[in-house]
Ligand SMILES: Nc1ncnc2c1ncn2[C@@H]1O[C@H](COP(=O)(O)OP(=O)(O)OP(=O)(O)O)[C@@H](O)[C@H]1O
């Protein structure tokens with residue numbers, strides 16, 4: 464049996480259906496990342512798991528214990544779940560140390576050293592322990608909230624965009640540090656994030672939600688390469704969606720004849736996805752082979768190490784591709800290019 468087992472979970476707030484029947488399992492000690500557009504029900508799912516709200520219907524089982532069954536719910540303080548809410552929510556009247564030791568079960572003499580250890584874990588100076596939350600930056604407050612949640616040694620950790628107030632470098636470092644701590648302690652984790660790269664890096668399991676439902680879950684690589692539908696594909700990164708004729712294990716489309724990731728046997732029309740990193744732009748070759756895909760650079764925008772290009776296909780000016788190339792390629796608007804596609808393409812079911 465999975466460590467967390469969520470079945471047919473439903474929750475409405477008046478006329479708004481926040482969760483319309485969610486099924487999800489989480490394995491012991493693993494990391495699940497929940498992604499989806501704003502308002503799709505991610506925070507609601509976490510709040511139901513934590514016990515801050517009771518479901519209208521469905522069942523939540525954690526570690527073999529029933530947390531909620533229909534409207535009957537075990538109180539939040541009995542669940543032993545750590546949560547870092549979207550808005551941090553530190554106790555404003557307590558110091559950082561007071562916040563962290565709140566709810567610790569260790570004997571009093573061990574609490575201060577443990578608080579210091581936790582501060583180090585989240586990358587904060589010990590000297591900050593005596594400050595109050597309003598004397599910290601937003602990012603520092605988020606890290607204190609993480610330390611506080613870790614202090615209680617929860618069996619399940621719920622993180623609702625805990626790194627959103629941190630800048631890129633610190634964000635990656637904090638994510639790694641927290642991820643390592645959670646893994647070392649064997650704490651199963653559910654993380655909500657709007658950051659695609661963060662979702663794909665952190666997750667053992669990626670769960671994609673939309674409109675109160677779970678659209679797809681699986682290993683990040685599988686969801687990225689075999690998304691359930693075009694919206695999921697676009698949510699996880701740039702995706703080029705094209706119509707194609709499918710036959711002989713290949714898609715015949717405006718980008719040529721491309722092998723299918725999962726070859727179906729039936730010849731039919733379908734919709735395929737190509738990821739932009741599969742396409743390479745090269746200088747047009749005078750003696751180009753038949754079937755060479757030609758394009759023209761419409762627009763370039765410099766992003767440091769890479770450059771974003773918008774390329775229109777010569778064959779069909781309505782098709783515009785957004786590609787990222789090394790900025791050393793030095794392509795300019797108006798330039799003709801040849802496009803080479805590698806790898807396989809995914810067909811939507
Ligand atoms: N207490 C509440 N009362 C009324 N409506 C609510 C309440 N909590 C959430 N909702 C509604 O339920 C839906 C899901 O909200 P939720 O906070 O779960 O979304 P989310 O996926 O976390 O979004 P975001 O990415 O913006 O944080 C939204 O339409 C929201 O307005």
Ligand SMILES: [Mg+2]
Nearest residue numbers: 505506507549
């Ligand atoms: Mg939310």
